[in-house]
Amino acid sequence: DGGITQSPKYLFRKEGQNVTLSCEQNLNHDAMYWYRQDPGQGLRLIYYSQIVNDFQKGDIAEGYSVSREKKESFPLTVTSAQKNPTAFYLCASSTGTLTYSNQPQHFGDGTRLSIL
């Protein structure tokens, strides 16, 4: 079955610690995205990548970093600079030719990050 796998499902961060969230897809999609979802709020874009070895900042990139070394993988690191990291993190992917804005994004089941 094709899909997006996020791990771990739950993650706890200590003060001053960096943590990395995993996202893997086997849909052969070129574009991948990271969103943050807070209670009662919509999805906010952190970073996105449309091609291997290239990525762009979204609306709330401060305190986060990403890499895209393989088409299938787009890990997100939450650094100690992110002072309010407690949230539900969602990874998505999509396909497209000239544009990605006419194609739906497909999501993983998220990672819930909490502060210890």
Place this chain on the structure above:
Amino acid sequence: EDQVTQSPEALRLQEGESSSLNCSYTVSGLRGLFWYRQDPGKGPEFLFTLYSAGEEKEKERLKATLTKKESFLHITAPKPEDSATYLCAVGSSAGNMLTFGGGTRLMVKP
């Protein structure tokens, strides 16, 4: 700047009581409007894509419609298992990203 507003924020229905969820949007050139269902603790599940005004899509008890300013998700004779948060998103000619609304939390009581 693209904007998406969903209403109401929350909706309580009795089983069998049909209703509609609204998604109002302002975009510079609509490329696609997308509906998702999200269950608690899960990622959004894709439901429909609509591309042009007048288009309609159906799936079981759900029907999505589109005008030049808004989209409706009609729920006919809902069941408790339809309880979820429904998200709307738009893609526009302004860029390659989607803009999401805040969602409508639907609760269907037996």
